[in-house]
Amino acid sequence: MKKEDVMNILDWKTKQSNVEVPFFPARVLLQDFTGIPAMVDFAAMREAVKTLGGDPKKVHPACPTDLTNAPNPGGGDLQKAGKLSPLRVQPKKLPCRGQATCRGSCDSGELGRNSGKFSSQIENTPILCPFHLQPVPEPETVLKNQEVEFGRNRERLQFFKNVAVIPPGTGTAHQVNLEYLSRVVFEEKDLLFPDSVVGTDSHITMVNGLGILGWGVGGIETEAVMLGLPVSLTLPEVVGCELTGSSNPFVTSIDVVLGITKHLRQVGVAGKFVEFFGSGVSQLSIVDRTTIANMCPEYGAILSFFPVDNVTLKHLEHTGFDKAKLESMEAYLKAVIQINLNSIVPSVSGPKRPQDRVALTDMKSDFQACLNEKVGFKGFQIAAEKQNDIVSIHYEGSEYKLSHGSVVIAAVISCTNNCNPSVMLAAGLLAKKAVEAGLQVKPYIRTSLSPGSGMVTHYLSSSGVLPYLSKLGFEIIGYGCSTCVGNTAPLSEAVLNAVKQGDLVTCGVLSGNKNFEGRLCDCVRANYLASPPLVVAYAIAGTVNIDFQTEPLGTDPTGKNIYLHDIWPSREEVHQIEEEHVVLSMFKALKEKIETKEPVALQPIENAHVLLYLGDSITTDHISPAGSIARSSAAAKYLTNRGLTPREFNSYGARRGNDAVMTRGTFANIKLFNKFIGKPAPKTIHFPSGQTLDVFEAAELYQKEGIPLIILAGKKYGSGNSRDWAAKGPYLLGVKAVLAESYEKIHKDHLIGIGIAPLQFLPGESADSLGLSGRETFSLTFPEELSPGVILNIKTSTGKVFSVIASFENDVEITLYKHGGLLNFVARKFS
Structure with missing residues (x-):
């Protein structure tokens, strides 16, 4: 989202209904009838990307996507067996059933042109009641039907990440969305944000009764969201609907819903958001609220919204949300967050988990405490008499000393810093000042520089700092995952022997996002996450057992102590370099990329x-195309020419992944x-x-x-x-x-x-x-x-x-x- 978009939203009183703003939903919901075509389109895009010279494996939904199935005709309710669990499709090859009836289960691994439908088909006929001639749900029949469905469809989605498939027999998309898929508040990597959803049905609005922002859009629009593009939304007018009083005892919830629907239609809320508030809202159950929200298409609003209140929280408690989740949710929804930037200090995380933050000023004392603590997330349990042990090594003709806290791996990687060039430039400027002051990195330390993209290399080079990083050993080793996933060149035998001999707790320092014990190297027990300039600083110091405020990094050729504050670049220096080199470089590269991807001129x-x-x-x-395939249709002729009999034609819905059939239909x-x-x-x-x-x-x-x-x-x-x-x-x-x-x-x-x-x-x-x-x-x-x-x-x-x-x-x-x-x-x- 651009600054202009944010300002338009803030200026909503004058801009509503006049400007477009991008909206990025938290998740996507596909009901099965539109879901399989979306997956087919993803497969087709993979083929197109491959043809254009790109990597087809990059084509995956960019946000969580749930694909639901229609109710199983055989009856049954998976919820009776306990909490629902989305089917996470696992790779499994199924034998091809022959060209004429292949439903995409060939070894080719692609979605077949004759893909069968994902909604349920009756493979095992349920028992009929002799009195009413109505299907009687039979658990065994249900399970057989579901087993066949899983087998038929497993291969269709196995090669897409970020997709959850809700099993057949679970319920309609709206009900599953309401009862199981709704988060109300998302929690990912310690980040909380409101739940929001778009889906391929006009009645997605049902979940708005739970305090979730959601509405239906078209299938192609949904695919755009799945691909990481925003929904382009006209800044809506929000109409407040105040509910007061309480209803007559003889009035049912349906009367309330229909009454509100009639009133809103008369008022005219087409194309608007409706938000309910007032004392009367608390009189409505969640069922009433979701029904009212579900009626949006009937009274013409884009969506209607009920904010989360105690009624909502009580409902969530009854539907299986654990107490801790509810408390977190309530605190988040009520919270007003205030942060004093003065309170934020430089820090690192470790030695074994990314969430264990340590202020830089406390690093030395914290590491020493870790040596004393029993083995655990913050402890190594080194005997007191062993904590000052030193082991000498000979490396490239010189002698060095290793001890607890010695840095043996230092990696500047920008996969998690790619969108913030300032920290990469800060590392480069610190390296420049360090080299100019005569500081060096000990040669046995395994140093590396792995930019997240060629753009990083470009601006490090154009700003003139790359040669200084190289002089300290931070040579570019590539652009993929490296040190953070253990792809580090082996440490020297001298270091390995010294670590083993002294049972030393040596350290790795990297600017990534994972630092679990043994991840960098099984012989390195303490791993710290740090910003790129701090990685360089610790590499120069050669140890994490140092107080940067009082202890020098090293000495210059004259013997003068050089402290971290002597070579730390100012914010102004970094900003100037960023403006002169990064912004210009990125703009130029973006322009070149756009020009190479210019669409073909519009043809008359x-x-x-x-x-x-x-x-x-x-x-x-x-x-x-919808319904059964008529025997005289073009689609029927196509299927007949491929050896299928009329009873095998099935329906257009069953073959909606087959472009040859659907085009003819x-x-x-x-x-x-x-x-x-x-x-x-x-x-x-x-x-x-x-x-x-x-x-x-x-x-x-x-x-x-x-x-x-x-x-x-x-x-x-x-x-x-x-x-x-x-x-x-x-x-x-x-x-x-x-x-x-x-x-x-x-x-x-x-x-x-x-x-x-x-x-x-x-x-x-x-x-x-x-x-x-x-x-x-x-x-x-x-x-x-x-x-x-x-x-x-x-x-x-x-x-x-x-x-x-x-x-x-x-x-x-x-x-x-x-x-x-x-x-x-x-x-x-x-x-």
Whole structure:
């Protein structure tokens, strides 16, 4: 988030509903119907990144992602067996079932083109009640069904990190989200932050009754979040809804929910956030709150929110949150944190755990205390008479002395300091001053410099400090994980023998984030985390058993004592170097990278035919493949040609990871009314030949002829449920643009995210009012500088010229469109 975004939020009174701000949710929730296509897209991106010369293994969800399954038709409730546990998919190869029926379980390890659905299928028929002919849940049947599901789907996600799969038979996405997945307060690496979630369903808002910020977005938008990109959100207007009093004893919770819903719809809260407050809130149970929040789509708000209170905490206690977690959560939600920067002092962490912070001024006394303490996280239990032992070694023709506290490994690594060049430059400047003062590092100390990227090397070199680091032994050894994961060159035999002979507690000092005992080297028992300049300082001192305030690092050639404060660079020095070298270098490198990744210039759409001429309220059900695969459809012909019988066709939902089936199922709805045909049917006309064909067959002919396609439509194009295949399908059919009177926002976002231009008739105009038949060809050119809401001119083959709106709302959407959609944009980012 940029400073400008923060200022816009702070200035919310004047900026709301007028500016876009980026929002990074804490997690993502996928229900199974949209989840598997997302995983397929990730697999496709891996292939694209590999083609572009990048590392496909880098393509993983960047934030925690939960994928839930539909309820198991066989019944059953895993919660009866105890606390739920997300299935963390483990690698397991399954035999291929043959090309015709392979569901992606081949040894290729990729998501198969005929991927089966992840939602449950009835493999073992449950017992039917003889009186009601209704399925009776039978534990054995449930377990058999679930076992088959796990076996069928395990391989689909095994190569993605940061993804948790919730087993079949657990419950609906919203219920699992509410009962199990919700954290309310996240805790990661001792950092607390509020829970927030976006997901692929409009009723994600249900969890807002628990004090969690969440709402539904489109599948492609969700994938963007999974890839580490923000949701671009218009700064919302927050409407407060005060609840007072208590309800009549005869009024049920449903009456309350419906009453609030009716009132909010009458007031008008469309596109806004609603926050409930007041004395009446405490009268509502969590069930009431979540139901009210779940009704957001019904009263038009983006989301409604109930802040956490005692009712929430009591509910969480009843649902399994332990007491310590609840106390931490309550303290966090109530806390006002105040930090006096004067109280922060230089420190290190160790000797065995990163959380054991030691003030630099206490380092000597703390290490000596560790020698005395019994063996543990802060102790080595060295006998008092052994604590001053010294062992002499001969190394490269000179004699040195090792003792408890002697530094034998010193590593400056910037994987955890990469985003803060100041500490790396401080290390370099300290090295420069040390060399100029005549200080050296003893040669037996295993020193290394492992930058997190070439950019670090660049600014260390351009600022002139790299040669001084090298003179102290901090040579660049590479850019990957090194000392922090034990990738340290072996210590010399002289050092190893001395450590063993004296049973010495020698030390490693590194600027990483892990320092567990034995991690750097099994012979180094004390390991400290320190800032890069302190790593250099301890390497020069040769020991951690030193008080930097009173003891010198060494002496200059004249015998004068040199203390740490003599060579420590000032904040002003570091800042000046950073401004002169780092900012300039990074800007230059970023500019070069952007220029090499520039999107292809927007190509004009020339002589495009109309694939479909549609009316008002075309829903995603009309567009996206859904339901069973009709025997006469293009998808059925495809499957039949591959040896499948009709009973094996399954449904579009079952094959939503198969682009060949899903493309053929796009606009295959038997209720689709195409004005070219004049009656409901999944047909259209291929105008060059005059044939009436299945939509896919016509589109296939157009693509072979190199003819681009557009769709003409009326009002509310793309309304209904969020389905990303409603955009992917037309894209694969060769559709370059949709020209409609108005759009459902989520679907319009999907069109942009896949690379289809959303064009809109001017207010009051339509295909009918302009006298368009749909049999013309259409041509338009995009301006070099495309901007939100720009007016474009379309010329038809009949000579008619009319204006339309390029329905882009912000620069982010334009950027994605210029790159050919989100997936292409991200693939370039990883390459």
